[in-house]
Amino acid sequence: MSQTFFIVGGIAICLLGFVVTAFLYRWVKKQPSGNEKVESIGALIKKGANTFLIKEYSVLAKFAGVVSTVIFVLLPSPIWQGDFLTNLGERLLMVLAYIFGTAFSCLAGKLGITIATIANVKTAEAAKNGISRSFLCGFRGGAVMGLAVVGSSLLGISLLFLATGNATLLLGFSFGASSLALFAKAGGGIFTKTADISADIVGKVELGIPEDDPRNPAVIADNVGDNVGDVAGMGADLFDSHVASMAAALVMATALGGANNVMMVFCYAALGLLSSIIGIGMARMGKKDNPGRALNASTYITTALFCALSAIATFAFDFEWRIWGASILGLIVGVIIGVATDYFTNDERKPVRNVAKASESGPAFTILSGISYGFWSALPAMVGIGLSALGAYLLCDPIGAGYGMFGISMAAVGMLSIVGMIISNDAYGPIVDNARGLAEMGGLGEDVLEITDKLDSAGNTVKAITKGFSIGAAGLTVIALLGAFVSEVNTAAGQVVIQSFDIMNPLVFFGMLVGAAIPAVFSAIQILGVDRNAQRMVAEIHRQFEEIPGLKEGKENVMPEYDKCITIGTNGALKELISAGLFAIISTIAVGFIGGVQAIGGYLAGNIISGLLLALFMSNSGGLWDNSKKYIESGNHGGKGSNAHKSAVVGDTVGDPFKDTAGPSINTQITVVSLVATLMGTLFLAFSIF
């Protein structure tokens, strides 16, 4: 069996994935669309989402242009050093890999948004005929996104590696993917919360009109936000993690030399995609079933399938069992982290219940107890990531020098193997959430609303698990990237220049301290950005209510200018995001040129550790506040309108940018920073002050 065999096999499975994607896409599209009103609102959402994407991608194009130039000038070595022509090819290839990375991720995002804005309408309509079909509409819509993301990630890497055999280029591809993820995740996150908060402030608070009232100029922006933040953003984030984990593993595999290692990476990734395809195909729910259970069941099936298929492959191709063990360990720990995370956001457990109870004493207690449980929630995941990295290392270390770190990267590959399934579950959430909104705005009646509510609440539970999973995966991936960083610098220098990063070395410690502060500031910039952006949008909503005659009174045929709100939200989001992104990138470069590779090693470690801590804290406390509010709304502690509810609403508003803006984009920040450091490692080595 040659390396090429596995890569081509991987490509074949990608193509199979695309065929299934196309089938699911057509299936969803064929479903009936329902009444005109629903469809016209759906069309507005679709248009808005496209407006956002076009704007985002056009800014991204400029950004990518600048980065491409920088890559061309500096990588693999500064243009002013040596003969320009000798490595011109490598320069161009790196730029190309970078552009490929952004382009593939763009395509997957665009496809996801397209299907999500179709599936929401279909899901709402299908609910008229019962929950099973409505569930399938939502899930298969999500699955289109899931399979497209993993398929394009694997295809991109396979083609690039097949064509060049150069693993370093994959880092460029990965960097492209994470630049896009930064835009999609942070930009989408800022946009979605801007719209959500602005719509609420003017609508619910000032005017006292219902949540999805079509008179509110921000109401479409709010629905658009769900799609660009949760569908496109989360997709880009996991695309990024998937690419990064494979890139890190392949960099180390080629550095280790054995062809078997490279084969394993491709083989396991392809089997992960295959397992996801089968798992997705088997997802069904009976009429009496619970949608949450249906989603979890297909996740467990996928997990079991991957374990079995990868074991068979390991046996058949005589791979190293220890490495197989490492990737299974990663996968299992990922599932465990997800389940542990669920404890903190599940409304049948103590944390959510206690926060709801504390809300009776006022909003300050909602916040204090939520923050406390958020802090607690970081512990199991941090210990889990630590143990899986440790276990994978110890398992693979006996194989030979360098294999311990390779084992960690394979644990990340294992954890991310079922990512197709994970994204499907995750994209299901905003689709059914949107469907619920459409059913309400389109007046589809109580029966339909009851079904969409059920589907929606399952989406929330699954979302918590997905988030824990994706943070865990990012954690392992960036540990692997730290290994890739060392491997890259040493390979480029032609000798072992980095032997270790000693904490007792003050350069390393200095880097750790600075690196640890970055995710905090990165989050702060985004949260303040949401606030600033919301002020702009609120001003626009006020203007429309004043200047458009008949809007406030709800005269027929008077419509607000939805697109103005969308444009303001989009421009603002991109503006705020760029300062956050530049802050992280420039800090990395500054630390690198001041303290050199040793400081960067510490910087990355500090960044990973504090990033994981804050990401877990913010995602989980946000989810917890959301569910506490819902728990009270379902009639506990006085129900809607009670003091406890008012406090819980404050908690939820604080939690929104935590869980949908700052928390999840920290993943991306960590990956971007790791890749910048890895790509510029040799420059830091050559030009640093210390």
Add this chain to the structure above:
Amino acid sequence: MSQTFFIVGGIAICLLGFVVTAFLYRWVKKQPSGNEKVESIGALIKKGANTFLIKEYSVLAKFAGVVSTVIFVLLPSPIWQGDFLTNLGERLLMVLAYIFGTAFSCLAGKLGITIATIANVKTAEAAKNGISRSFLCGFRGGAVMGLAVVGSSLLGISLLFLATGNATLLLGFSFGASSLALFAKAGGGIFTKTADISADIVGKVELGIPEDDPRNPAVIADNVGDNVGDVAGMGADLFDSHVASMAAALVMATALGGANNVMMVFCYAALGLLSSIIGIGMARMGKKDNPGRALNASTYITTALFCALSAIATFAFDFEWRIWGASILGLIVGVIIGVATDYFTNDERKPVRNVAKASESGPAFTILSGISYGFWSALPAMVGIGLSALGAYLLCDPIGAGYGMFGISMAAVGMLSIVGMIISNDAYGPIVDNARGLAEMGGLGEDVLEITDKLDSAGNTVKAITKGFSIGAAGLTVIALLGAFVSEVNTAAGQVVIQSFDIMNPLVFFGMLVGAAIPAVFSAIQILGVDRNAQRMVAEIHRQFEEIPGLKEGKENVMPEYDKCITIGTNGALKELISAGLFAIISTIAVGFIGGVQAIGGYLAGNIISGLLLALFMSNSGGLWDNSKKYIESGNHGGKGSNAHKSAVVGDTVGDPFKDTAGPSINTQITVVSLVATLMGTLFLAFSIF
């Protein structure tokens, strides 16, 4: 010049310090006491504070008993290994050193509380005759605490080292000091916020009576809280840091071997105390002066004096100039961190103003913007600590092997040299705060209130600087303790068993991940503890209002049972604190026995980094919310009673346990964990799983 000369010189300066302390104590005590009502309330506060201290110290005694037994059994080596009698002396000495550490810290705390509960009455009365004398009463009361703390720290270390010449024993002494600090800081912090919140909930919110209304059963507990939390707690914390910095420096100095190194440690510490004595003696304010400027002026004088005196000593005794440079670097960076921290909590700067403005949109925005600026505020301090450690290392590294790390410990000694002055400023705060309350409760009139308000607001500003300073100092100290840990383990093993802590070693990384989660959980336990404890106290207040006839109506001669609230608060605080403390200690021991010394190295680094980040975040956001509320109360954004004010109150309530309970006790947690690790290092080496 011999080593003994410097130690004896240090002891002489300690004695001078105690003479000045006695003089100041008598001076304050001699001041007039004012009316009966003020004095009787003052007496209640004093009694309550003593109730707390007695209870705290009696629980501590049991805790110390257990720890002493553990130390006796396990240190320097397990009792079942080797000949029992050969190191019986060393065992006993270690236990004795530990007990000394707690006892000295107890004494300093008790003295501080005693003077603070006298000075508050005197300050209130003195305000009748103008601000200058009132300021002096408050400041000199604080200075008694400041000089007592530094004097006993230096005296204890000097005597112990003079008697035994064994630096390892100092770690035992230091561990005693930090056990007490853990009790004083976390226990006092939980107590003070319990009382504060309970008094507010029932008094201001439920009954609508004023803040310091004597009918409220929790009102005395609230005032007691200021003393036990801010005076005794902060004193114990800085005692702990001062001892730890000297212990770490002396461990490394003896390991390095040169007698000069030991001399420098004692010489600089003694000169720091001398500078503080002179600085305190020179503190005055003119009639037109601003009290904040007077406090800052004496801080700067002390700083300048220390620089000059230590330079002269370095010249006269031919010490190493590079090491002098390191300690001055530490001192200067400490001052810079303090000033930078001030930016985020000063009501003339953007952060406080913006949070006040955001409060107009509702409490969620108060919280979100406050958290964001809190995250931002960590950056300058983290970079500052990193740079000073790096600078000190690079400065001293050329002297010889091991001197770089010694340089970092000397930077910590330098930063803490002026700690006598810092504590004086800090203890001034609660004294004038109490004086303000007494003036209000005792009806001393508007003129007096105006003066005490002025004094109080200066206390708040200085407090922010002090906190930044003490976190910075703790940061440097624990880096130095990491060095002491390595030095201890290697010395005990008789060979170099720890060469480095490599981040790429998965044991180290595992330790880092777990260590980083500890401060978050430690904070969460305390915040949830405050919440639970407040519920108990609120129930007691309700009971009293129901069962004591005439209390609610304010009948003459009907008094609430203040002591019951104090007892409930005390018992609850100690209960909650113990679970937090045990969690931190047990986690450390677990990681040590699982992952061995390598994992512990990572664990300490992760703990330090995330601890500093969270401590800075919580202390600064808490201070910022407090000042935003005050800024609104002084008439901005609608003033008292406006919507902005209501939101700001929510922010302040969230900020209270942040800045007075969880945030500042993280310092202590880090130190305790570092010392546990250092003391048990050889056991981890011998008995760990990996």
